[in-house]
Amino acid sequence: MVKNYKEVLYDNETLYSKNLILRKFKKNDVNDVYEYGSDEETLKYLVWDGLKTVDDAKTAIIDFYWSRQGIFAIELKDKNKCIGCIDLRLVPEHEKAGFGYALNRQYWGKGYMTEALSTLLKLCFEKLDLNRVESTHYIGNEGSGKVMIKCGMELEGVGKQEVKIKGIYHDVVHYGITKKLWLANHSK
Numbered sequence: 001m002v003k004n005y006k007e008v009l010y011d012n013e014t015l016y017s018k019n020l021i022l023r024k025f026k027k028n029d030v031n032d033v034y035e036y037g038s039d040e041e042t043l044k045y046l047v048w049d050g051l052k053t054v055d056d057a058k059t060a061i062i063d064f065y066w067s068r069q070g071i072f073a074i075e076l077k078d079k080n081k082c083i084g085c086i087d088l089r090l091v092p093e094h095e096k097a098g099f100g101y102a103l104n105r106q107y108w109g110k111g112y113m114t115e116a117l118s119t120l121l122k123l124c125f126e127k128l129d130l131n132r133v134e135s136t137h138y139i140g141n142e143g144s145g146k147v148m149i150k151c152g153m154e155l156e157g158v159g160k161q162e163v164k165i166k167g168i169y170h171d172v173v174h175y176g177i178t179k180k181l182w183l184a185n186h187s188k
Helices: 005-011 027-037 054-065 112-127 142-150 179-186
Strands: 020-023 071-076 081-091 096-103 132-138 154-165 168-178
Touching: 020 112, 027 054, 027 081, 027 096, 054 071, 071 112, 081 112, 096 112, 112 132, 112 142, 112 179, 132 142, 132 154, 142 168, 168 179
Parallel strands: 096 132
Antiparallel strands: 020 071, 071 081, 081 096, 132 168, 154 168
């Protein structure tokens, strides 16, 4: 068991994969954050109401993205562009974590979110030594579920009308993966 998750996150605040860099947000990401953070289609299934101005994006970077460890900008290496975010939500007392993500709609369907989540899961199981990682998506946002499945997560159930987002009740699809399953998938 990892004794100090904060130290591990500090030591791993930048992660690299084939096409992406997961890193801390920078102030000069402001226009990229505004681009995906103001798009209604990108935000359709998020609790977040989105950004109205570029100044709102700057405030989001300073007040939210910098507010805690485990929130990563997703940078597309070949363009030096922030195309989204992925955040890790640790629950140390249970040696598990959840996550959430958002991706600029222009980059959907290209495998980038699967690559980002795979990179995050590797951190979770190899460095943080977590036992479990879990997340959800809402019915209607099956693309998000496909990302989780591609990363080896298993469907665990559906909560009927579990949450109310923007005045609409949503069924919530639950996925999870244990360290044992992740290791079995990655020992091949």
